[in-house]
Amino acid sequence: xxxxxLTGSLLGLSSGFAPGPLLALVISETLQHDIxxxxxxxxxxxxxxxxxxxxxxxxxxxxxxxHNVLGIISCMGGFFxxxxxxxxxxxKGIELNSQEIVPNSWTKGIIANVLNPHPYLFWFGVGAPxxxxxxDHGIFAxxxxxxxxxxxxxxxxxxxxxxxxxxxxxLAGNVYVYTxxxxxxxxxxxxxTLFYDGLKLLGIL
Numbered sequence: 497x498x499x500x501x502l503t504g505s506l507l508g509l510s511s512g513f514a515p516g517p518l519l520a521l522v523i524s525e526t527l528q529h530d531i532x533x534x535x536x537x538x539x540x541x542x543x544x545x546x547x548x549x550x551x552x553x554x555x556x557x558x559x560x561x562x563h564n565v566l567g568i569i570s571c572m573g574g575f576f577x578x579x580x581x582x583x584x585x586x587x588k589g590i591e592l593n594s595q596e597i598v599p600n601s602w603t604k605g606i607i608a609n610v611l612n613p614h615p616y617l618f619w620f621g622v623g624a625p626x627x628x629x630x631x632d633h634g635i636f637a638x639x640x641x642x643x644x645x646x647x648x649x650x651x652x653x654x655x656x657x658x659x660x661x662x663x664x665x666x667l668a669g670n671v672y673v674y675t676x677x678x679x680x681x682x683x684x685x686x687x688x689t690l691f692y693d694g695l696k697l698l699g700i701l
Contacts, residue, residue, distance in 0.1 A: 541650065
């Protein structure tokens with residue numbers, strides 16, 4: 497179970513800190529209103545991701561007997577995680593200019609996350625297959641993965657809202673840049689394990 501807890505934590509942290517539509521909304525709401533407004537946007541994935549999680553798990557259950565298909569999905573997930581890892585390694589910081597940020601509401605935050613392709617790609621290629629593997633290790637392992645992922649995903653965006661509210665230079669500073677690069681390296685290592693699992697399911701290894 498510890499393995500799934502650590503995997504969920506790593507994916508949650510890297511997704512939470514990575515630049516994207518939801519992070520932009522967290523920053524814009526914090527800058528234009530207050531930290532509490534940023535908190536509200538940070539909580540959007542808890543609401544919007546539930547149907548995605550249920551749908552992808554349903555599809556994976558139906559495909560549970562098709563090892564070749566699951567192997568391809570796992571390899572696709574590996575490519576996606578490797579892509580995220582490379583993005584993290586190339587991070588150079590985020591320059592903030594509040595004059596260029598368009599005001600966004602809580603509703604727009606939810607819509608932005610629903611229309612963002614990353615949650616769909618993540619849950620179909622990475623999240624759901626990981627939950628399926630976790631089920632083989634007992635009832636608590638899937639909850640450990642999902643719980644740690646969302647606690648760190650939402651928590652990291654809340655931390656960013658706090659830090660941006662205190663100092664606008666944080667996202668352009670070395671702490672953020674080196675944190676993202678370290679997370680990027682760890683994601684690349686995780687991608688290798690997903691490739692390995694996929695190749696095993698395909699019967700190549």
